[in-house]
Amino acid sequence: MKIPFNINSRIKELEVKPNETLLSALRNNGYTEVKCGCSEGECGACLVLMDEKPVNSCQVLAMSVRDKKVKTVKGIGTLYLPHQIQKAFVKAGADQCGFCSPGMIIASYSILKETENKPTKEDITRGLDGNLCRCTGYVKILEAVENAAKTSLTEETKAPEAVCTNM
Amino acid sequence: MLPENLEWKFPSSAEEAVELLRRPGAMLHGGGTRILKTNPKGVKLLIDVGALGLGYINYIDNAFYIGSDVTFSEIVKYSKKENKIALLGEALSNAASTPLRNRITIGGSLKDFPIWSSLYAPLIALKARVEILKDKPEIYSVEDYVLKGVIKTKHVIRHVIIDDEENLICGVKRFSVLRFEYPVFTIAAALKINGQTIKDARLVITGVKKRFKRFIKAENALKGQPLGDLPLEGALRHINPVFIPDYKFSARYKESTARVYFSDLLNELTEQIKGDDENEDSVQH
């Protein structure tokens, strides 16, 4: 069935099955920036913001997302208008394979927001406790979040339309 | 896998939810994290509790009323901000992961009670009660809620009630090798102090064979004892949890480690009592 969703500050009608997870609904509707690493709520690659709180979209049934605002990584910043945290990830080398990055960015963005850009080390490690990364060993990710905290959060950016391109 | 023709309802009152729950294959939906893990069979109707207005934490007459739709994150945040129900706040701040804590609700977690739950031990130590709605409202202690089989009946949880007890020294510990891992067990201890003696003690563990256990004999060993000279060794002798061995840990290892954890926790609480005493002393001088 078609259900209206508020995604990245736009109202979108998505084709959703009653037994479908938010992750599956998003990916099937072209929001492939939300990644699937485990479908068990254990890796964090599928994180999205729901009313500004990070959640594992694989652990949310799409039908229960009524009246809530969903944001993917593109709702935080885009290639053309990247958010401070995204720039910090690239600068620090926190982006190796990049598969965990959309989820890591969501979690990091939320840490900065919750702590008003003044996270303690504990705030950061705890805020990232649902995001797995095999490439970096987290060293550069922690560095990136600390660096981004030092530069102030920019205003909420409106993402251009995400386009699912075929080859 | 949930069926493709699954029906959804979004009732706006608990009574309506109870009514809907009578239908065959009906099940409540809170945060949704458990239903996606367990994939229960025969579910035809999901009743979303999001619109029931159960997302409150109220403080009335020296008691906390935590609505069943409150997430772990919200409890942690409340606990930190108000500096209240610290035991529950600390236990839940270590449960699962940040994004999961944003979805797991206290009601859902109570009803499903996974063996690795970090919720039950602190609730039992805090003598929490749970108010449910079937035909009429009923209130049970969290222990009775499980032991009397209420947990298995169809009902809507309204809220969890926790008395704001004074002079309660308490702590919680969770055993896992990694930060984000199913804990092997969680222990909680609460010591109620009256003057210079222990008035009441609650020592609880979850993750054991029968889900949870209170160590009544160990509690009795502490009750009425003077604060300055608590018979910890005597109490620890009665810490004898029965575990199911798994591929990572033998039952023997879990048991001995649980005892180490209780010993650590009780020692920490004793230190805390001493510390409080010293602080009071310094104020008096």
Place this chain on the structure above:
Amino acid sequence: MYKYVNKPVEKIDGLALVTGEEKYTDDFIYKDMLHVAILHSGYAHAKIEEIDDTEALKMPGVVEVLSYKNINRILYTTAGQGYPEPSPYDTCLFNDVMRFVGDNILAVAAETKEIAEKALSKIKVKFTVLEPLLNFEDAETSEVIIHNGDNSHAMIPVYYDPSQNLAAKVEASVGDFEGAYMDSPKKLDCTFYTSYASHCAIEPHAAVTFLDRRGRLIICSTTQVPFHVRRIVSAVCEIPIAKIRVIKPRIGGGFGGKQEVLLEPVAALVTWRTKRPAKLTYSRKEVFRSTRTRHQYRTTFKAGYSEDGSINALHLDALENSGAYGSHALTVLSNAGSKTLPLLNKIQNLKFTGKGVYTNLPTGGAYRGYGATEAYFGLGQIIDMICEETKTDIIEFYKKWTIKPGETSPIFQALGEGKAGVAMTIGSSSLEECISLGLKESGWYEKRKLYGKDSPLNQGRFRRGIGMSVMMQGSAIPEIDMASAYMKMNDDGSFNLLVGATDLGTGSDTVLSQIASEVLDTPVEQIIVNSSDTDHTPFDTGAYASSTTYLSGQAVKKCAEEIKRQILKTGAAMLHLGEESVEVKNSSVTSKDGLSGVSFEEICRYSFYEKDQFQIQATASHVSPKSPPPFAAHFAEIEVDTLTGIIKVLNYAAAVDCGVPINTTLAEGQAEGAIVNGLAYAIFEDFYFSEKGKLLNDTFGKYGFMTASDIPPIKVILVKSFEETGPFGAKSISEININGALPSLANAFYNATGKRLLRAPFTPEKVLWALEN
């Protein structure tokens, strides 16, 4: 000295990765795409008697069922290596014998994933259950033969005897071990065990296939080896190579796990038969159960040594659990010797013996470290044992006994990859400096004194210790691996760089651009990289054996140098100067006296439109005559809870010689990632099986995974050396640093408690067991 290399250049795909723009295999969605699901064996060992798929085929939406019944039986190896593979041909796309829990029975292709998965439950398979062989130490004497009469065979002349469950056997000897061992005043004989492990790349394995407008098969997959995929799919699916194009999109980590060619032939065959796009993406459970793993190992070290700590004789005997199939069985085994024993080249009498055995357990494969990790666990500890026993300073021991520039080890020649190795003299090493800097960073001598099993400060419940170890690896497979590059110039002075090299997230696209930039003295932004597309890029063996920077980098360097010659020639002609009086500088050709010059843009325009028109373009290939080892010294400080057996890592320092790091940030990142992977492997990563051979911990939650909260402070120090045979002095860094955690932690444990940890991982119960015994 350098302008574009040896710099912390940002990844060229970085911003696209962190904004979710980049596409990975599963992100490709096509109209009318079929979804493939695989039915895996629940038995560790069973013969399929009958497959009844009538009910499944009746289901609306089910399009195709593939099993041994309707495909040609073509033996191959999934190893994803060069041709002819050193791994035995011992499997088919679908076999009629199931050899481990998780083995592939059949595939269903359907209109949706849900239908495909539902169809699996409708298929009735009748088995004759066979007795499984679940303990690799019993393999040689067991009555159970895993590959019995299935025509399994080796492709190269190596020892291979499936009738004895032997997937591989390697022997090499230098000097006279037996004699020297007998004559040694002191002897040591010690056995170690290392565990299974999953690669845990966060992106699960996936393959998407479709036919292009002319009916050619396009394969887009999570592969480390696109060219090997093309060759292997061609052979297994009987499709001509000319009809196949393999494209590697972004890859979500590999670590060796995506070298295996497992999913591609299945999806390819579905598409080839149905003429429709097909997608096969594994669930996390399938990745754990059915893809490849790190081999389980038993290593036994025998050493004969003297009172002064000199080692006279050393024998390493390795037993490798290859699992159900022999993927990488031979080469991981030989690397267990060839990447470890040359480190201590002063030992005159060396012996290496190894066997890889079949069992009914998950199949091993390539995994970062590739045999070296398994062997260093024991080697790093026996050095510590000998030093402790003879009161030798382990730091001095390593400084004295390790291989130096200008030196060689006969092992290099004795142990190759399926054939004799390549003799090699060490050209570069800053190992001594690594050791010095590492011990300074870790506070080695102070802590060694403070901690220690006899220190009065270290007798309580929590005991601290510090331990170290030294290691080497290699850079590419000498005289076997080949990489190539193609470059052309565009009329704004930018360049297209086409490489077969495969960026798995390691950043090799960026590293290779930097190399081209350095040669041409032009910004990295001017190099447009296109990698890993078998139609459009030249051949490269792929991303394995720590080869990309060193080998593909050298191919790019050669290619860029040829471009530079053409640019110089054209520029000189434009300036009416001799080639000897001009140079390339700042994206232009200038006269050496600095008086005249033409920009790259002008040069390309000229070459396109003005005179003697031609395309400035070049291609180059590279094969390395040697595999120069990177070196590292790792230092670990731990705290042991003697009541619970929990080991907490307090600090970890690694000083690494990777030659000249081309990209300093990415090189550090490789080291940090490998260290944390190594720590996890040392502390808890393992496979737990049921009595019937079923993997029990097949989710991240059950397997365990370190999060940012679990890592200790980690300090990586890159210590430069200059490798003449590498691009701008570079060697490899991707694998070596996974080798240090096991021996360093175990040595720290001995320092703390006086006990040895001989079985990894060091789970709390094993630690308590070690403390009690």
